[in-house]
Amino acid sequence: MQPSSSPADKTRSAHQRLTELYGTQAIQGYSDPMHELVGTILSHRTTHANEVTAYRTMRDRFPSWEEVRDAPLPDLINAIQAANYPEVKAPYIQNLLRHLFQETGAANLDFLGKLSTEEAMNWLMALPGIGLKTATIVLLFKFHKPVLPVDTHVHRVTQRLGLIGPKVSAEKAHTLLLSYLPLDSLVLFNFHKHFYWHGQRVCTWYYPKCSECVLRDICDFYQSGGTALLSSTPTRKKPLNA
């Protein structure tokens, strides 16, 4: 890859290398869009295993969404306590459900599949507590809409590589990265998954395993000695090559 390559060329090149590394996956998520929506709220700053435990406990104790909506708040907080910040997430979930029942008469998101991507995004993001990341996960994973979830791992890896600038927010990264990629839901799903996995396994928060990384020769962060200050990453505790 030439140093003068455009961000779009570099994005596609990095994606191709990670596709060779991790393989192409079929689009998959939870079986129910409501599970995807509420699971994404539970997953915030929480491991996948704890998100799954919190969701299962909640549905065991409150099998219908009406019961989740109407549960005494302390009981719902207790049910989802495997997730971090249950006292914040429980009111979010109940508020979201009240809004859904008021707007549509049910906790059912299937109608989103019939809306355009823009209409579905706008509808979801008008819900209380639903931001860009959650909306894009639901729409890509469940409805195969061509959007790109940028979570903390995708944000960090793409920023270290230099696909987006050092101060670009995750929200802005969504628009920028999307403009570099084909509007193809399978490509976007794999881009999200591959950068997510790479951030979890190789390009980790404080001590990225650059010696094992297939992107090292095109990575701005590595080439600069790992000293760049990036909006996606807190200050590291020791230099990259220590």
Ligand code: SF4
């Ligand atoms: S070379 Fe290092 S900093 Fe760059 S993407 Fe790979 S692991 Fe991350």
